[in-house]
Amino acid sequence: MGKEESPQAARRTTRSSCAAASNGEVGRSTFTPLHNPTVSDLAFGGEPLSSEDLRSGFPARRPQILELVHLLGPPSSPMLPLFVYGGASTGKTTVILQVFRHLNRPFVYASCRTCYSPRILFESILNQLLLHRKNEASGYSSAKRCEKPSDFVNFLREDVGKVVDSLKDRSGKRKSNKSRKWPKGDILYLIIDNLELVREWDKSSSLLPFLFNLYDILKLPNFALIFVSSSSPDTYYSSMGYIEPIPVFFPEYTEEDLRQLLIRNQANQKLYSCFLDIVLRPFSRVTRRLDELSTVFSSLFQKYCEPLSDTSSFPNDEMKRRLFSHFRPYISPALNEIFWGPSQCLSGIESGKVTRQRGSIRKHEDNEDFTEIGFHMSTAAKYLLISAFLASRNPATLDASLFDSTGGSDNRKRKRKASEKSMEQKETVEQESLMKGPGTFPLERLLAIFQCITSVIDVSIDEEEHGDGFSTDGGNSSWLMSNVLSQLSSLCDANFIAKGGSCPLEGSTRYRCTISEDFALKVARSIKFALPNYLCRR
């Protein structure tokens, strides 16, 4: 989101001036830190933001901004904990940070995405409070080592006290030049972002109640807490209760809001709004998230503007119709590839254009119109993958009949009219297959199928594929085994084969093949292997 990135960059520059000149590396002299961190760094820094700028910067968020400003209240007035929640990319973090920039209050910010364990979270907060920066001289260590919540609470009490004292100290002397940049008030706010990620941590059952009760435990008058999360507070189940924080909800943007937001920062707004007239409604039926829509629209807009020689002109009706008719074929494929990168979408359409026959656009059924797999796999790996797919797909009892000496290609059963009961059975079996997913198989079964398949392959392979080191005479079996096992581990790494549960009786691990049938067919086609003959059709 381009427009919302610049305030973030402004926040970074306050502290990066410190990091720019590192505080004295060993062996290099004459480096003095450009900037000694003081308590004023706890405010947002940068240019101050007026309230009109704040409101105009976030056109769709006026009620939320108003609510937040009211709840934060005047400087030095205490506040109960807040819980800000809303969908992803609805602007929660940005709005809060900009509100703090506008109000110029001191705050400490920690995100549970960058601080991915309790220890890192605690230490990051304490580092900010102690105005400590990690530098090479100290080996990038934190100011204090803190792993347990009890230590965190003790350190927090001391450090918040120190910070508040220095805030009160300087606010007495108002005549200094820096009074404009000095944070207002003597209440320190702690913002914890991405709280929903804490639920997946190991110690979440004790950490979440601790965080929610932090305000009550500390009982510090000059301390306030703000939680930001993308899931609502009732999804935080805990066996312990806590006093619920005050909720502030950020709803998703409506279509008009989206239109307003997307038009900002565009060079030619009228042209863009004609574009949005066409695409916004169908695309917002699929997703309403701003980040996804803006990515898709940026590439589509380039496509839309292609026939225009001058992109800064205002299109009249006739031009609009021309643009629309040029653009229309791209809309529905783009809808089906909305979550892919823009280059893939457009290149797929391009290649579709190239293979156009008789003036009809090729339909993109499965959003992969390449008939080949997009990367190189050695022949042994391909055979192994197909064996794994067969092992997962077919029940083990059919192996003997499928892989007998006739190669399993002829249909032994005589065609009989399917009876009612067998139809029902087929349906239940199909239902089960939808539900269960691919089955697991032990390593021995995989190798057995692999050997069966490779023993009947066509001898006339090109030399290029011989170069893969694939021996067809099956002579040196131990060499074949080692190659196969290493291929198996690389297939596992690529997540084509996953480890399923282990059999409790034998204790050996079982594997599961996770590729889709389309992909398996593609792989089989590339080595000219008749896969459908081996699939057990239900």
Add this chain to the structure above:
Amino acid sequence: MAVQNHARDAQNLLRSRLCNPSFVFKALSGSPDSNYSKLKFILSSSVTEACNNSLLLLGPRGSGKTAVLELVLNDLLEEYPDMISVIRLNGLLHNDDNCAFKEISRQLCVEHHLLFSKMASFDDNSQFLIAMLRECGLAHKTIVFVLEEFDLFAQGKQRLLYSLLDAMQSITSQAAVIGISCRLDADQLLEKRVAAAHLTIANGLNSSKRLCYSIQYKARAVSSIDVKSGYPSLDNFKTALSSFRRQPKQECIKDCSILELYILACIRRLESKEQKSYNFNSVMKEYKSIHDQFQTSDDYARNVCLRAFERLLQRDLICFSDNRGQGQSVEFRPVKCLISHFELQEGIKAYRSCPVSCFLHYGFCYSGISLLAGVS
């Protein structure tokens, strides 16, 4: 202008009072029958008459147990300076015995201006505690142990509780142990040997039950006072009330896109067909069948639907019903719906221009299908 300043000051005062728990409960401390006076009587008797007391305060969250205790302790500290030292432990933080003893030693050292060593072992700390209890007993000083979230201390082996209560019984000491808990059956959690060192229970803190919520409500209303008028208006209270009457699932549904609502409707249909468990593949099958049957314009490819499915998982409208799967991918893991049929219906009705409502009932054939084709 002066009015605004006064209004602002008034607002500040109200806010600081609302955020300060001891202020709220001070008013209740007047009557002789209240918890405040009972507590005060017990604690002051343990100070003056040099006896040991142990006490358990129970009551729902937000009913002011800690606040009342703090008031009592403050008053006692004023009345008997230098005769009481208070050690505060919290079950959330000091669950571990090592941690608890370390914290006790640390607080004792701070109180009595001794040097505290972080490297002291568990045995050192416990011996220090016993020694301090003895010394304070001889000097006629009372140590008050406040154990918040008492029920968390009662998990596991209850070593801390046992050693504390045991120490109090065996040596010449003046100590009081006060446990605070929200679990009304906290006394039943105690092991026999711990419960044998008896505890008196003060249970009557139900009067100010949901005070915390009313405080929050008032804080919300106060915060939105318009400073110009200087008085809280009815609108302030109404907005505060509406923030407490949120319906989070409805908000979630309003935030969904139409494709996500389609998937929810498919799940609903599968449930009404009495399928016990379903996963993404079965949902896709249902989705395709809807489109085959009704020829809607919202037929999207599988990967788009998979992404919408994942968004629903993120919003906590559906969740996986197995524990961590067994390396299965998202398409095969069974899910369950976390929103009731009624809520879903209400949400879809409130959603503007949503074509999904006619698909919610399996077998219901909507005759006005042509409307849908023209919607997009």
